[in-house]
Amino acid sequence: MVARTLRVGSVPYLVGRPLDAALDDPHDARTGSDATESVSPGAIDLVRAVPSRLVEGLRDGSLDVALVSSIELFRRPGYRYLAGPVVAGRGPVSSVRLYLRRPVAEVRSIALDPASRTSAALVQCLDRELGIEGARFVEPDGGADPRGAGTDAWLRIGDAALRESLAEPDLEHIDPSERWLSATALPFVFALWIVRPGVEIEPFVPLFERARSLGLAAVPTFVERHARASGLPRAALERYLGTECVYDVGGDLAPALTTFRDRAGARGLCDATLCPSAVDRPTA
Ligand SMILES: C=C(O[C@@H]1C=C(C(=O)O)C=C[C@H]1O)C(=O)O
Structure with missing residues (x-):
């Protein structure tokens, strides 16, 4: 049982809800004991902020892991990332x-x-x-x-x-x-869970995987809430969260990230020599 608290950051936008909503209370009955047995209640402290602020949090050590801009993986050495839940697009993304x-x-x-x-x-x-x-x-x-x-x-x-x-x-x-x-011919990975150097993320990985499964099942609820709060049309929000935003790119993840790194690196926008390692998804 891991007693410490993981400081987690995520984006304040609708796009993040399918990946982060169930992290708010991982011991909620709906999250299931299989994913939570290795961590204690209150193990996750979730804050939401715009991506540029989350990047600062990873850099200054105030966050352990954040759902944040993929380019950050190639701007500082030593990061790892979860090879699982991502925010990506495989075509138009309205946001x-x-x-x-x-x-x-x-x-x-x-x-x-x-x-x-x-x-x-x-x-x-x-x-x-x-x-x-x-x-x-x-x-x-x-x-x-x-x-x-x-x-x-x-x-x-x-x-x-x-x-x-x-x-x-x-x-x-x-x-x-x-x-x-x-x-x-690749998806574009906007954001993924980036882990600060030195953080032992392994006991928490099942929680992030579980949060995505629960979040994808809850997409109709997120759409409904956002439609009510924003006045935007439900059908368009459904298309946005349900089709445009892709939360798993499978085997395209590594090539998508590397291609972005190399292109951005060629423009001096990141360090193309960095090869952050993936934290693999747990085997069932
Ligand atoms: C698709 C999106 O992905 C995002 C884009 C990010 C960026 O440009 O740095 C960071 C995190 C995500 O929120 C979005 O915010 O609309």
Whole structure:
């Protein structure tokens, strides 16, 4: 029995709920004793914050593990990652978009979402495929709204992007996840559980796997709650969580991560020599 508490971070967006909701109370009867027998009650302390803050938490040691931007794996040595639950896209993902104020051929300046790390790197390393080669990237200070930066285009992630895409369907946009699939024939892994160096994650791994199974089964509940709170259409939210967001990419995980690392590394956006190790899923 592991007595210590694991400090866990996750994103504040709808996209994270299928992976993190059941971690809030792992000893809830619904989580089942098989996954929880190796950890004590209260073993998980879950906080939610935007990805750029979660990255800081991993770096300063205030978090042990976080569902966070995949690019961080290749920005500091010593991380490990759970080879299981991920937030990925295999085609369009309505919550990660590059919105355009002018025709793409005329885009010279792009404001990045200050909450993002991975999608920000993705649009920079896919600039040729997106048709924005030579554009200048800026990150608004202090978490400011990238739409307010006055640039030719802005990148947005999370629930605010989802709202823009579903409530303002006439906004011109490019879908980076879709372009990644065309360019590489691989899914794009936005986020995964990254483990800080020195953390013994093994006893907790079944909890993360179990949380995903329970979370996927609860997608209709998350859709219902989000539709009620946001006023966004249920059918679109169902498509978003149920089809666009992919929570398991199987054997594509390693090649998807390595391809992103190499492309981003070639642009100086991460260290392409880093090879973080996977923590394998438990065998049944
Ligand atoms: C699909 C998404 O994936 C995310 C994108 C991230 C990033 O760009 O750094 C980090 C975590 C995820 O929340 C989203 O937020 O909409």
